[in-house]
Amino acid sequence: MTLSLLCLAGDGIGPEIMAATKVVVEAACTRSGETVSLADGEIGFPALNAEGSTIPEQVIEAALAADGVILGPVSHNAYPSREDGGLNPSGVLRKELDLFANIRPAQSFKGLATPTGAPVDLIIFRENLEGFYADKNLHSGPGEFMPVPGVAMAMRLITERGSERIGRAAFDHAAANGRKKVTAVHKANVMRTSDGLFLDVMRRIATGYPGIQYDEVLVDAAAALLVRDPGRFDVIVTTNMFGDILSDLASELAGGLGLAASLNLGPQNAAAQAQHGSAPDIAGHDRANPTSLIGSAAMLLGHLELVRAKALIEVSLKKAIADPRTRTSDLGGPLGTQAFSKVLVDLIQEADT
Template structure:
């Protein structure tokens, strides 16, 4: 019997509700496939701030490193107090502490879910996760933005050979396991010649080791246009942090919405499942949140932890539950709230 220890960090807003729903489904999969599962909880966000004076404690970080994987709920970091008053972004902290350099974001259309385009979508955005413009992760100390004088702000973007090379390797490893074996490298090196030029140079070097892959390079603005016009042309997209964040959200909306979009953060030794969407405080505590994104992310985590049968069962159960109006969530025109939808998915998992 395989043993597995997962840490659940519910987070803010709807986080506790969708985390509980995800636990229900993961436990059902563990029971069916003989996984000796231990689920432990840790507090982050406002609960942790109230209890410990910080939104994420050193003990939680240590627990994340001790677990086989982490299920991370959404956080309301924009509403936190300044960092000096304990308001750190738990998601950003875990990215740095666990060296989660790759953010894997699939977008897949589901037959029973309405979407704004007719084309079938089955793609993955592989997003560099530790560099770029984002202030919470691109410098060793201090933010990546400075106000040099009133009315003049400057943002610093960090792109490294190491970061570019390893995200390219992660993307090519992923595409080798897919049937279409196509990869699109998204960049803006015609304008950001040094930073995106460095990124592109490293991706090209990795591509030489994968001669069987259908390889293309495409500017980010053209990639956005092609995603809207014909998303079926894409298989795997690899790109830098901010471009990946934007394009993956676009792809997820085109395939049915962010509420359905799974995401996995990967590093050399650790993995964190995380919903693509935010904490939605306006519907928190109302049993209205669709937990599909976090449940799907947990399935990705199980697959990464060498439990493909459990992952397949969860993904199939999500499709089954969403195919029937009686077992869909209300945001998809169904009747169920968060808890009952989780129960329906778990029932499909068990079979």
């Protein structure tokens, strides 16, 4: 059976790293004997100029119909207002596809120094549809408002159902992948009601996994511990904004956002997504490191049970990054985006399956 993947390049460096990702995905699937069909759709400024919206309705429909989505970075901070078509494609897809879990591994690479000198190997499960983020947390209308000039307020949404889904996903992953501990990160000493509800659900779920250690850490302490002792963590489960911030910190400690993979997961749909932004300052210069999007695509292939293709991509990334001669310029190497993707293709073609 051929699986269909919708590729949405986005803005800035998006088209360059998407082209590199597609080449690598096709090479891995060809080498493994697994079949995918890659289709393109336009989002971001190209879609705004052509269709009047940064994510046209037909793109949402195509994403719903596809087996998976590969989502490039977007320049949503530079978009016009929502009324003028400037929607955040990432937020729209998460809501429309019910992508409740944002899964972000942070793993250091052999041969590549980390900022603290300590190896990193953890994974963060971030609730993806609730919290303080105003574009996603309410059925109708934003979660931010200004009752009088000079006074801005925000509402935080935490539900038992949302907490249950992300908690189950984190514990199930730990159980299936030999992880030994799940840590719930929170701020219940201040947000007693909302984070209190979140923790109540995590504690209940934990009782069903007696073989997995469970603990709780305040978010500010978790940030400090990630820097001081990243080995303290195995699987982190947390709410939306905390997960967004901590996953960027963890990824930087593991080598940088340019290396960080990410998968958005829902009951029926999934979307691979680079953790970093669109970097318009280097767009078109063949300088972007495509590792984040390529690694994210590998996670998507694994989720779709194309495990051989996933392994081929991940092994090729480790080999290329371990060798200073085959790194991109941001990692001190000599290669541009296209040359790096060619190295990965060559490694995939030479690999044992």
